[in-house]
Amino acid sequence: xxxxxxxTPNTIFSKPLFxxxxxxxxxxxxxxxxxxSSSKSNSLIHHPTNPxxxxxxxxxxxxxxxxxRFAYQGxxxxxxxxxxxxxxxxxxxxxxxVNTWVGASSLFPLLGGFxxxxxxxxxxxxxxxxxxxxxxxxxxxxxxxALKHKFLFFLALYVxxxxxxxxxxxxxxxxxxxxxxxxxxxxxxxxxxxxxxxxGIVAGSTASVFVVIYLQDNVGWGVGLGVLSGVLGLxxxxxxxxxxxxxxxxxxxxxxxxxAQVFVAASRKWRVHSTHGLNNYCYEEEEHHEPHHLHAQSKxxxxxxxxxxxxxxxxxxxDEVDAKSKTRDPWRLCSVTQVEExxxxxxxxxxxxxxxxxxxxxxxxxxxxxxxxxxxxxxxxPHFQIPPASLQGLVGVTILFAVPFYDRVFVPLARKxxxxxxxxTVLQRIGVGLxxxxxxxxxxxxxxxxxxxxxxxxxxxxxxxxxxxxxIWWLLPQYMITGMSDAFTIVGLQELFYxxxxxxxxxxxxxxxxxxxxxxxxxxxIVIVVVETITSRSGEKWLGDNINKAHLDYFYWVLAVLSAVxxxxxxxxxxxxxxxxxxEGHHHHHTADHQGSDHKYRAGV
Numbered sequence: 347x348x349x350x351x352x353x354t355p356n357t358i359f360s361k362p363l364f365x366x367x368x369x370x371x372x373x374x375x376x377x378x379x380x381x382x383s384s385s386k387s388n389s390l391i392h393h394p395t396n397p398x399x400x401x402x403x404x405x406x407x408x409x410x411x412x413x414x415r416f417a418y419q420g421x422x423x424x425x426x427x428x429x430x431x432x433x434x435x436x437x438x439x440x441x442x443x444v445n446t447w448v449g450a451s452s453l454f455p456l457l458g459g460f461x462x463x464x465x466x467x468x469x470x471x472x473x474x475x476x477x478x479x480x481x482x483x484x485x486x487x488x489x490x491x492a493l494k495h496k497f498l499f500f501l502a503l504y505v506x507x508x509x510x511x512x513x514x515x516x517x518x519x520x521x522x523x524x525x526x527x528x529x530x531x532x533x534x535x536x537x538x539x540x541x542x543x544x545x546g547i548v549a550g551s552t553a554s555v556f557v558v559i560y561l562q563d564n565v566g567w568g569v570g571l572g573v574l575s576g577v578l579g580l581x582x583x584x585x586x587x588x589x590x591x592x593x594x595x596x597x598x599x600x601x602x603x604x605x606a607q608v609f610v611a612a613s614r615k616w617r618v619h620s621t622h623g624l625n626n627y628c629y630e631e632e633e634h635h636e637p638h639h640l641h642a643q644s645k646x647x648x649x650x651x652x653x654x655x656x657x658x659x660x661x662x663x664x665d666e667v668d669a670k671s672k673t674r675d676p677w678r679l680c681s682v683t684q685v686e687e688x689x690x691x692x693x694x695x696x697x698x699x700x701x702x703x704x705x706x707x708x709x710x711x712x713x714x715x716x717x718x719x720x721x722x723x724x725x726x727x728p729h730f731q732i733p734p735a736s737l738q739g740l741v742g743v744t745i746l747f748a749v750p751f752y753d754r755v756f757v758p759l760a761r762k763x764x765x766x767x768x769x770x771t772v773l774q775r776i777g778v779g780l781x782x783x784x785x786x787x788x789x790x791x792x793x794x795x796x797x798x799x800x801x802x803x804x805x806x807x808x809x810x811x812x813x814x815x816x817x818i819w820w821l822l823p824q825y826m827i828t829g830m831s832d833a834f835t836i837v838g839l840q841e842l843f844y845x846x847x848x849x850x851x852x853x854x855x856x857x858x859x860x861x862x863x864x865x866x867x868x869x870x871x872i873v874i875v876v877v878e879t880i881t882s883r884s885g886e887k888w889l890g891d892n893i894n895k896a897h898l899d900y901f902y903w904v905l906a907v908l909s910a911v912x913x914x915x916x917x918x919x920x921x922x923x924x925x926x927x928x929x930e931g932h933h934h935h936h937t938a939d940h941q942g943s944d945h946k947y948r949a950g951v
Contacts (some may be wrong), residue, residue, distance in 0.1 A: 398524075398592060399523075399526060399591070401539075406584055407517060407521035407524070410582075411546050412550040413584070415547045415548075415554070416574075417554070419551040425447070427562070429444070450507050451507040454507055455514045455856070456515075458471060458857070459515035460602075460854060463601050464597055464598075464600045466597060467594065467596045468595065472513055473586075474512065475510075475512025476513055476582045479509030480578045480579055483575045484575050485506075486502035487572050487574075489502050490571060514856070515853045515854070516856070518844070521543060522536060522539065522852075523593055523594075526593075541752060541837060543837075544837045552746065558574065598850040601851045604684060605691065607661075608661045608680050608684055609688070611676075612658050615660040618660055627659075628664055628668075629648070648683040649926065650927040652689060652927065658688055661684075662679070662680050687850075691851070693846070693924065700915050700919055701835065702869050703909050703912040704779065704780055704909070705863050705869075705870070706867075706870040707786060708828060711741060711828055721797070721812070721814050722797065722820065723813060724818045737818070737825055741826075743829070744829025752834075772845070773842070776834065776916075777920060778834045782830055782834065783835070787906035787909060791906065796816070798894060807895055808894070842859075845926070874889060877901055
């Protein structure tokens, strides 16, 4: 069945798929060497109200993501066990292979987001990448059952990673696209959507940890991977089942060209004096077919002019050369909206940097938290012991309770005090999570000091393999705080990088959010190396193999201090942050800052 027509004309969804690659260059606003400011890539176009989209469409995509996370975590969380126990790789080599694969999986979303925004659109990118994802998982299943070849196993892993790279940055953005920003009811619902979206991710990941790992370890890898293939097939079927309900948006051309034009145009006019006369700025055209009038006004929603990064404003200023020209050179004169889109990206960079330390703290769940648990009493009854790594499931369980509590209790309560539909701003939400990450390291340091104290008290300080007479449930608070901080910061980052990115860069915005986790993990390795190097000079490593004699609690205190400093930096950055302002009318001769105090557009954290 052919996909339904989208409400936006001249997109790839109004054409058969085989015509996509032939029609794209001629659909681009840049095909004739000019750029129309009123093209879809240049402004925030209001979509006519229609019965498609909303929760009726988004719920399908949430279930799709539940299934995808179930499949991904079912493979990633236990991959090192297959490499060491089945392929007989040394632990160090297996760790390198896992890290390389995870790293590649984190980089492919940048490519997938670019392809979606520039060429295929999000719907088609999800569809094609899901097929690749499913084929990769089936290939992987065959490589451990019928084929049994190491090279084919790794080849299947990377085919799967390519599919995930197209799926991951687009599916969340596509789901959020189902809520119309220009409809007040749907706009207010979008913040709630991000809560339930992340709940679906966590539910899928948590269920996978308990179900798939058991099948892989106790039944067989062929059965475990076969289940994952079946789940991915179900996810693809669910995605296609909702095809008539989706709102779809086509590609908008290369977003990087659009960003580069602003910097080039501003640099070409560096000698031009800035002016506050807004009549000297280039605004939007009336319609696509209208001539490129320099001062023409748009009937569609555009971004308001702001006073940050004012050196870029010269790109939209009309000088004598521009005034004499009958057509607009996009590499010399850009629209105000185009300049403001570049400012949006620049504003997000400091936020991105200030959240890296958060992922350093969260990465402790997969490393030193597990080492602590391995030395503690893990018995439940006379015959069952909790695997130390299984406590990671507590993070997911905490989020499963925290997200509904936030959405149904915290937001309505906060709304009474702030008057905001979302209760608090998205930057405030992220800030709460950063504060909880500081608290997490403080609690972890105190618990570790208690654990080492028990080791000293019972004379077990020199025996790293000894089971100390202290229950593993002492670690429960730090796992729960990890889950609560995720519910605030991770969900907040997802919403921020969707809502505040330029319309034509939203898939790449999702990839940028994902990259915080990857880069933060590498930063965590750097912190560990620095701490080991400095402490080894005194002959006493804080992170030695014997954690009873090491000073893991000191390491946690270092992370707490670094996180506290980072929190202060984040608060300062967020106070300077100016949210995206969309002109809801037809007149653009004003700026966001001229409408009142600039502080009304800043987040209070």
